Amino acid sequence: MAELTYRDAVIRGIAQEMKRDNDVVFLGEDIAKAGGVFKATVGLYEQFGPLRVRDTPISEQAILGAAMGAAMTGLKPIAEIMFSDFFAVCFDYIANEFPKSRYMTNGQTKCPLVVRTGNGAGSRFGAQHSQSVENWCMMIPGLKVVAPSSPIDVIGLLAASVRDPDPVIFLEHKSLYATKGEVPDGEILDTLGTAKILRPGRDATIIALALMVPRALAAAEKLAAEHGIDCEVIDVRSLVPLDTQTILGSVAKTHRCFSVEENPRLCGWGAEIMSIIADEAFYDLDGPLVRITTPHCPLPAADTLEDAILPTVDRIVDRVKRTLQA
Amino acid sequence: MLDKAAAKNAANDDIGEATRLELYRSQVNLREAEQRAYDLFLQNLVKGTSHLSLGQEAVAAGFATAMKKGDLTFCTYRGHAHTLARGVPVEKVLGELMQRDNGLMRGKGGSMHLTSEEHGVMGSYAIIGAHLPIACGAAWRAQYKGDKDVTTCFFGDGTTNIGAFHEALNFAAVWKLPVIFVCENNLYMEYTPIADVTAVPSPAGDRASAYGLEKIVIDGNDADVVYRTAQKAYEKARAGGGPSLIECLTYRHSGHSRADPAKYRPEGELEKWKERDPIKIYRERLKQFGVNDDVIAKIDADVKRVVDEATEACKAAPNPPMDILTTDVYADGGFAWRN
Numbered sequence: 099m100a101e102l103t104y105r106d107a108v109i110r111g112i113a114q115e116m117k118r119d120n121d122v123v124f125l126g127e128d129i130a131k132a133g134g135v136f137k138a139t140v141g142l143y144e145q146f147g148p149l150r151v152r153d154t155p156i157s158e159q160a161i162l163g164a165a166m167g168a169a170m171t172g173l174k175p176i177a178e179i180m181f182s183d184f185f186a187v188c189f190d191y192i193a194n195e196f197p198k199s200r201y202m203t204n205g206q207t208k209c210p211l212v213v214r215t216g217n218g219a220g221s222r223f224g225a226q227h228s229q230s231v232e233n234w235c236m237m238i239p240g241l242k243v244v245a246p247s248s249p250i251d252v253i254g255l256l257a258a259s260v261r262d263p264d265p266v267i268f269l270e271h272k273s274l275y276a277t278k279g280e281v282p283d284g285e286i287l288d289t290l291g292t293a294k295i296l297r298p299g300r301d302a303t304i305i306a307l308a309l310m311v312p313r314a315l316a317a318a319e320k321l322a323a324e325h326g327i328d329c330e331v332i333d334v335r336s337l338v339p340l341d342t343q344t345i346l347g348s349v350a351k352t353h354r355c356f357s358v359e360e361n362p363r364l365c366g367w368g369a370e371i372m373s374i375i376a377d378e379a380f381y382d383l384d385g386p387l388v389r390i391t392t393p394h395c396p397l398p399a400a401d402t403l404e405d406a407i408l409p410t411v412d413r414i415v416d417r418v419k420r421t422l423q424a
Numbered sequence: 425m426l427d428k429a430a431a432k433n434a435a436n437d438d439i440g441e442a443t444r445l446e447l448y449r450s451q452v453n454l455r456e457a458e459q460r461a462y463d464l465f466l467q468n469l470v471k472g473t474s475h476l477s478l479g480q481e482a483v484a485a486g487f488a489t490a491m492k493k494g495d496l497t498f499c500t501y502r503g504h505a506h507t508l509a510r511g512v513p514v515e516k517v518l519g520e521l522m523q524r525d526n527g528l529m530r531g532k533g534g535s536m537h538l539t540s541e542e543h544g545v546m547g548s549y550a551i552i553g554a555h556l557p558i559a560c561g562a563a564w565r566a567q568y569k570g571d572k573d574v575t576t577c578f579f580g581d582g583t584t585n586i587g588a589f590h591e592a593l594n595f596a597a598v599w600k601l602p603v604i605f606v607c608e609n610n611l612y613m614e615y616t617p618i619a620d621v622t623a624v625p626s627p628a629g630d631r632a633s634a635y636g637l638e639k640i641v642i643d644g645n646d647a648d649v650v651y652r653t654a655q656k657a658y659e660k661a662r663a664g665g666g667p668s669l670i671e672c673l674t675y676r677h678s679g680h681s682r683a684d685p686a687k688y689r690p691e692g693e694l695e696k697w698k699e700r701d702p703i704k705i706y707r708e709r710l711k712q713f714g715v716n717d718d719v720i721a722k723i724d725a726d727v728k729r730v731v732d733e734a735t736e737a738c739k740a741a742p743n744p745p746m747d748i749l750t751t752d753v754y755a756d757g758g759f760a761w762r763n
């Protein structure tokens with residue numbers, strides 16, 4: 099057991115899979131000699147050499163296209179897109195190529211690859227380097243979409259993603275890179291499509307993803323300590339496949355559900371989950387389904403503004419308390 | 425007609441008679457199948473869209489004939505010819521165009537996505553430029569694994585103005601990948617002349633130097649020229665010499681797609697190019713080299729018979745069954761996204 103940062107967990111996860119399988123290769127901008135702009139790939143080039151860890155030009159289409167061609171013909175590539183906002187310049191691969199090739203070819207084409215990317219706000223980078231783009235990906239049939247919130251989940255879910263036969267979008271949260279957690283020694287392998295109950299509770303379910311998970315947990319502690327409200331907190335972890343059973347089971351117990359989403363409100367992942375709850379667990383509910391999101395607005399750069407636009411611990415506490423006391 | 429000695433000599437040149445007959449057979453096969461696709465469209469039996477390669481057969485035949493088993497083909501939505509040229513049965517292609525259960529992908533892909541991995545046809549891509557980077561990835565795998573196959577990526581002149589073309593060319597050159605980029609310059613991007621929208625006269629050839637590559641612009645209507653150029657590029661790629669960019673000058677006899685009557689073409693242009701019809705050129709070539717008329721006629725008849733039989737088989741084939749509607753979205757064979 100060792101304490102590891104989320105950043106070092108990325109390195110360990112990639113290294114674990116590259117050691118296990120020579121067909122795992124890794125490409126991206128500044129990921130090799132420089133060790134990544136977030137220092138989340140330091141040492142991999144030295145450990146695995148220039149044939150397996152390759153710097154690319156600033157050519158996001160070439161990165162994702164090459165990953166796909168390699169995956170189709172037998173490799174298991176991990177491609178890095180430095181900031182998830184850059185998905186917009188290579189979205190053809192994410193929306194049209196990776197996810198549709200198997201279906202269109204009646205099962206002939208395989209596409210076992212992972213796209214890792216730095217996602218999310220908190221770095222004061224402004225509207226084009228801070229977005230949470232999981233919803234861009236979640237809506238596309240054929241993709242899997244994963245967003246871990248802790249170092250141990252980074253390793254286990256990254257390993258599961260690399261070993262998965264489908265294309266996986268792996269969203270690392272930039273504001274979590276420096277956070278720490280206990281990680282056991284030895285190989286770690288998790289399962290896609292499994293949510294985790296991080297805090298059991300009786301009065302309400304709070305579902306969250308990535309950076310919103312520690313905020314939801316902190317809010318739950320505050321709600322318990324200051325208001326006597328006992329919340330169950332679920333880390334969704336994997337949007338596709340989606341572990342609806344864990345969520346529905348929790349709602350059946352608490353009769354209330356809140357989502358905490360970093361994305362702008364429209365078509366956020368929470369809307370999909372809430373619609374499932376409304377469809378399938380309506381009579382379990384004692385009150386409205388409530389989504390806590392950023393507003394329908396681009397992200398500002400200034401620290402005071404950025405802090406104000408994202409769901410905060412206090413906002414979560416306030417919203418849960420007001421809803422339950424209404 | 426050459427005299428007997430000259431004919432023998434010609435049959436033993438660098439291409440040889442057996443390969444020439446295959447180049448001819450392939451071109452006739454592509455012509456016959458594409459013409460049939462057009463006829464079936466007029467009968468409302470080919471649904472959706474279709475983009476024919478009528479007039480461009482020498483490019484597909486020349487490259488495919490120069491390929492080895494295991495080499496990979498990536499093509500665009502104008503990919504019927506490239507798919508057939510790798511040996512995919514006509515029935516499988518026409519079946520897909522007619523969206524029947526006997527099609528290559530049982531009707532799930534349609535004419536723009538013909539794929540037959542067992543023949544090395546790694547897909548037809550309908551988003552302009554998308555497959556150039558993908559071809560780089562296939563070539564990267566060969567380089568990484570030490571495999572000797574070469575990847576060929578076909579595209580039109582219009583592709584040379586999209587970003588992915590430039591990203592892929594640079595990427596392939598920097599990584600020295602065994603990939604051949606083949607631009608079929610048929611003079612029109614879709615409806616607009618390529619010259620009206622391109623800063624240089626040779627849309628691919630004049631871009632080569634930007635990526636440290638040789639400018640190669642060839643007669644794309646002469647299968648011998650295409651075949652020789654392809655062979656040279658494959659040898660270079662197999663020897664670790666990296667990518668090539670080859671621009672083939674050609675002309676499509678039909679419109680961009682089935683919806684296009686090609687009224688934008690200046691008068692006489694089509695007729696001029698039809699004088700340089702690749703099949704006409706090649707029939708003359710065979711005769712010049714002493715191939716008898718009856719050999720040529722037999723190839724023509726054999727091809728036509730196979731296309732006729734394929735047509736009838738496709739007409740008789742059922743529509744795709746509903747049980748494949750949501751299969752193969754994910755690798756587990758289904759489309760489940762939740763528990």
